[in-house]
Amino acid sequence: MTNPTPASPSRRRALGAVCACTGAAVAAPLMGANALRTVALGALGVSGVAVSSAASAAPAAARTALTPDQALQRLMDANEAFVSDKPQAPQINRKRRLEIAQGQTPFAVLLSCSDSRVPPEVLFGQGLGDLFTVRVAGNTVSPEGLGSIEYAVAELGVPLIVVLGHERCGAVGAAVSIVRDGTSFPGAIGEMVSPIVPSAIRARDEKGDWLDNAVRRNVVDVVERLKVSGNLLEEPIAAGKLKIVGARYDLDDGKIDFFHR
Ligand SMILES: [Zn+2]
DSSP: OOOOOOOOHHHHHHHHHHHHHOOOOOOOOSHHHHHHHHHHHHTTTTOHHHHHHTTTTSEEEEEOOOOOOHHHHHHHHHHHHHHHOOHHHHHOHHHHHTTTOOOOOOOOEEEEOTTTTHHHHHHHTOOTTTEEEEEOTTOOHHHHHHHHHHHHHTOOOOEEEEEEETTTTTHHHHHHHHHHHOOSSSSTHHHHHHGGGHHHHHHTTTSSHHHHHHHHHHHHHHHHHHHSHHHHHHHHHHSSSSSEEEEETTTOOOOOOEEEE
């Protein structure tokens, strides 16, 4: 995978704290929040003049009223309904579409795997405008993924980020096979898997199933890197306006275990 967007040296260092394969937690508040905010918005094609400046006199856009804990409880309740085969009716009708046509107010960011068995909106019975999702095999965070998450928090006021791994994840399995067997992968697959390799190494000597331990370790590592990725996430965390939690989805019973809070 390539990163076609030039970034300043400081921006690259800040992103490196999240994306580095070492898993080392490096605090990197290297750019001001507003500068980062403008970068993220520009990447999304959003008018920075209209919505990005903290100095703007424009009123803040509508945001969810949920606190981080309330947002988490909503997801837990929704998953319980999914597990009991009584999923909540997601709002996916015309009324809802028109409601959010002029602006979105999602209440959670889901950083989850691309696996076809793990669609966040289905697992949580959520509809249009509820979840801001970033999906990539192995639920790692690239610079583009981090910018997307920062945008959701800084501009949309999302109070909760969930890093969601899952049972029998193929991407994590690939990382384990690199460590165990020295496997190499064609194309860009190896590069996609490489951020997970340090987690697979750390999980190697843990008791139990290596793959499942690596799934959990990878989730924890991504959560912890996000927590030190820069001002756009660190400041709302410090103010109690944002939580980042890690979870594992069980393919067999449908339960989501929010095991890292
Ligand atoms: Zn997966």
